[in-house]
Structures are given as C-alpha cells and as structure tokens.
Amino acid sequence: xxxxxxxxxxxxxxxxxxxxxxxxxxxxxxxxxxxxxxxxxxxxxxxxxxxxxxxxxxxxxxxxxxxxxxxxxxxxxxxxxxxxxxxxxxxxxxxxxxxxxxxxxxxxxxxxxxxxxxxxxxxxxxxxxxxxxxxxxxxxxxxxxxxxxxxxxxxxxxxxxxxxxxxxxxxxxxxxxxxxxxxxxxxxxxxxxxxxxxxxxxxxxxxxxxxxxxxxxxxxxxxxxxxxxxxxxxxxxxxxxxxxxxxxxxxxxxxxxxxxxxxxxxxxxxxxxxxxxxxxxxxxxxxxxxxxxxxxxxxxxxxxxxxxxxxxxxxxxxxxxxxxxxxxxxxxxxxxxxxxxxxxxxxxxxxxxxxxxxxxxxxxxxxxxxxxxxxxxxxxxxxxxxxxxxxxxxxxxxxxxxxx
Numbered sequence: 001x002x003x004x005x006x007x008x009x010x011x012x013x014x015x016x017x018x019x020x021x022x023x024x025x026x027x028x029x030x031x032x033x034x035x036x037x038x039x040x041x042x043x044x045x046x047x048x049x050x051x052x053x054x055x056x057x058x059x060x061x062x063x064x065x066x067x068x069x070x071x072x073x074x075x076x077x078x079x080x081x082x083x084x085x086x087x088x089x090x091x092x093x094x095x096x097x098x099x100x101x102x103x104x105x106x107x108x109x110x111x112x113x114x115x116x117x118x119x120x121x122x123x124x125x126x127x128x129x130x131x132x133x134x135x136x137x138x139x140x141x142x143x144x145x146x147x148x149x150x151x152x153x154x155x156x157x158x159x160x161x162x163x164x165x166x167x168x169x170x171x172x173x174x175x176x177x178x179x180x181x182x183x184x185x186x187x188x189x190x191x192x193x194x195x196x197x198x199x200x201x202x203x204x205x206x207x208x209x210x211x212x213x214x215x216x217x218x219x220x221x222x223x224x225x226x227x228x229x230x231x232x233x234x235x236x237x238x239x240x241x242x243x244x245x246x247x248x249x250x251x252x253x254x255x256x257x258x259x260x261x262x263x264x265x266x267x268x269x270x271x272x273x274x275x276x277x278x279x280x281x282x283x284x285x286x287x288x289x290x291x292x293x294x295x296x297x298x299x300x301x302x303x304x305x306x307x308x309x310x311x312x313x314x315x316x317x318x319x320x321x322x323x324x325x326x327x328x329x330x331x332x333x334x335x336x337x338x339x340x341x342x343x344x345x346x347x348x349x350x351x352x353x354x355x356x357x358x359x360x361x362x363x364x365x366x367x368x369x370x371x372x373x374x375x376x377x378x379x380x381x382x383x384x385x386x387x388x389x390x391x392x393x394x395x396x397x398x399x400x401x402x403x404x
Contacts, residue, residue, distance in 0.1 A: 001130060003171040004034040007041075007140065007162035010051060010292040013082055014044035020090050021236050022177065026090070026135060028239070029195045036170065037105075039140040040086050046162045050078045068113035071157045074235040075114070076101075079158070087137045097135040102161060103144030105136075106168070108155075116143060116151035118160065118223075121168035130169075135355045138165065151196075156217025160250025165333075167227030174224060174231045175242075176216055181210075181235035182243035183215050185402040186265040191393050193403035199264065200233035204263045207379050211343035212267040221245065253323065260402040261290040262346040265393055269386055270316040273336035273371055277309040278325070286310055288329055288341040296325045300373055302341060302383060311372060311382065313339065336371060340389045344396065345382050350377040357364055362399040368392050 003117050008022045018388040022038075046053035046285065055074055059066055060295045066074075080101055082243055085097030106122035129136045140158025143151050143382050166174035180188075181196060183205060200208075202225035211219040215233055225247065234242030278285035286305055293300050293314075298321060302313040314322055345389065349355045356373070359380060364368055365385060368391065372383035384392055397403060 001127075002034050002081045003130065003166075003169045004029045004364050005037045005038065005162050005166040005169070005171045005174045006040065006177065007039040007158055007175065008086075008177045008236065009158065009179075010041040010044050012177050013040050013086060014048060018092060019086060022086070023089055023093060023095075024060060024239075025175070025177065025234075025236070026095070027093075029132060030095070030134055034172070036135045037126070037165055037171070038086065038135055038137045039158055039165065040082040040137060041140050041158040043082050043085070050081050052078050059369075060080070070212075072150050075152050076139070076142040076150050077252060079141050083137045084137040087135075090135055095135055096133045097137055098129060099137040099139075100129070100132050101139050101144075101150075102142035103148070103150065104167060105138045107153075107164060108163060108389040109143040109145060109153060111147075111149065111151065112144045113149075113151055115154040115173075116145075118143060118153060118164050121164050123168040126165070126169065132371075140217075159217040159220035160223065161223040162228075163229065163231065166229045167223055169225075171229055174229055175234045176220075176231060177236045178233065179236065180215065180233075181238055181240055182233050183213070183245075184264070186393055186397050187213075187267070190267075190390050191397050192343065192392075193397060195403055196221035199246060200263060201347055202245055202247060203378060204246050206348055207343070207345040208266045210266050211341070211345065211379065211381075212219070212268040213264070213266040218247075235396060260346050261348045261352065262344050263346055263348075264403065265396055266343045266345065267393065268341045268391060269344075269389065271301075271313050271341055271383070272322075273311065273313050273315050273383060274322065274326075274340050275309065275311050275334040275336070276331055278331070283288070285331075289326070289331070292325050292395070293322070296321055298322055298325070300382045302374065302381065304372060304374070305343075312363070313316050313341065313372075336353075338386045339383055340386045341369065341381055341383055342389070342392055342396070343379055345379050347378055349380070356380060358399055359396065363392060366395050367393075368389055 083099040109116035139398035229246040250257040303403040304311040
C-alpha cells in the first residue's frame, strides 16, 4: 500500500472554492496510485465561526472558568466539523472517503489538556480504513488519552498530527498545503527578492521555524526527521511540488539539499532587551535573575552572561511584569525596547570563517547597530532595533546572494 499524507490548513479549507482546490490535489494523488490520509485544520481563521480562536471566544478566551479538559472538548470541534465537511465534498465527487477524529486515527497523547504531547500512534484501525476506502479524512490538532479523553496538541497541532501519522504509516511523503508556494529564503512581505527553496534539510527548517518562520511547526519537522519521512510544503492553489524537506544529500537526490553557506533568514519582532549590572555580588546576579524570571513565568532568550552582569531578551508583552519583578529584587534593569532578533540559518556555515564578519560588515555599511549577537553551528543571531529590520533583512539577503 502506497500511502500519502496531505495536510490542509485553515485557509485551505475555509470555503467551498478553497476546498475544491484541495480536492484536486487528492485526485492527483489517487491517479498516482496512492491511498490518501487527509489531515484538516479548523475552517478559516478568526472571526470565521468554526476557527479555533472563534470557538475560544465563546467561553471568554483564556479567562474561562472551564478546566483545560473541558476546553479541549470545545476546541476539538473545529477540526471535527472540518473533517466531516471535507469528507462530504469527496463523497459528492464519488471518491470513497470517510471522516474520523484524531483519537479514532490512533493518536494517543498525554493528558496535558490543551497542549498534549503525542505518545504513540496505534495505526491498525487506520490501515483497515485505508484498505476499505480511497481516502481517510482525519481531524487534525487532536488525539485521545489512554482513557479515551479528548485532547488537543497545541498550536501547529495539525502539522504535528500529519507527520505523526506519516511516520506511523510509513508514508512516501507528507504534503503540507498552505497559502504560500513552499519555503522562502526570507519573509516575502519584507524582502522583495525572496525566493522559494526547492529543498531544505530537516535541521535547517527546524532552526528557521524556531527563529520565527511560520510555514511549518518545528515539532512536526522533528517527528518527520526521526522517521525520515520527506515533507513537501506546497501551495493549495497551485499544482507545483513546492519545497522538499529531507535528509537526503545531493548524490541521493539530485538538485536537493546543497551545501549552502546561508539557506534562509528569519526574524522575531516585538522583543525587549534587558541589561543588568551588579558590582556588589556579581556571582549571585545570574541565579537571582533567571530564577525570578522562571517563577514569574517569563520566557527568556538571547542570554549573554559576564562576570558583573547579564543581558537577555524577553517578549515585549512581558516587559511590565519583568520590570516589577526585577525592581522587587533591588535591581536597576536597563530596558532597550522595540528590538528584533534576526537569524541566519545554513548547514554550510559550520566551521567556515568569515560569515560573522560579512554580517557585521553588511549591517555596519547600512548604519545598523548590533545590540547583541550569538552563534551556533548552523545559526547566527543578531539583535537590532525594529526600525532597522526591513533594511537589515534586505541587505543581508543581498550580501549572501540568496536571491540567486
């Protein structure tokens, strides 16, 4: 049995016209001899009536008195509605299809309601359904506990559902359909010459996703990487093959993952930098600060520690709380607001001299101050003022010849 998993996001199933485009992709797969598992998100986005955020608004959002278990009963409805509507569309076209929940598909999760983790996929029932049907439509974003309680698996959960099912079924590909035609070298809304990548490695797309690129959820990529299931990120509106995410080298898959110095650029906006200096008890400052941030539930990033102080970043939304917490410790933090973190990702940069030098030179030539920097084997990060973001992204894109 040749299996293909196709995931359609909220914009891809939001109305009849978009669902018709999605059905064309399924028909193509059937003609190629595949049995198809379709994973669907809730239809549309807020304020569309069945979108996840729309359902959440019915119970006053996160201010509800409901337990997380009860919230999951509600939030899972969007995908369940989407799966049945989509199955109906297929049956109207004489495609032998059936719609099921994530739990029925065998997705077994932890009992961390609203943010459950997939423990395993029991695929026997799904294989039986594929024997009897051409297409099985699965409600994404949801699963069940071992006690048969409904769970949801967090934002980006439909991507994760799709790759988990792809791994369990040994699918030839997992296709992620979205409103863009693949993975770009940078955000095309900001970088005018951004280009689509034909292929990218699992590690590179994970790094880009964690650093702000929103095409696919990194948890989904990690599952596919462990099972070595190739992912294709494709446009619902086009018949193009999009971007291939794979482990394969050039010799194994001609034209795929090249040894590029920099593959893409991502960014995260709305960041505040915090600087704290302490001369009296410098060795205690690090422990005090990060313990206080953790206890306040504030996520920290981009950490630089020195003998007499610490520099780190937080999301802008946590700024008021962080100021209150730090001042309660008798500290005098310095806040640098309206920052953006720019990340350059590439498998080819590891051990290659001159990459950081080119970044610094490019930004210096544009009079863009670097507030902070860090690097790993495959990623280099710089922190800049948000007002320079568009200029910085375009300049770096040109400097590393990404438009070609």
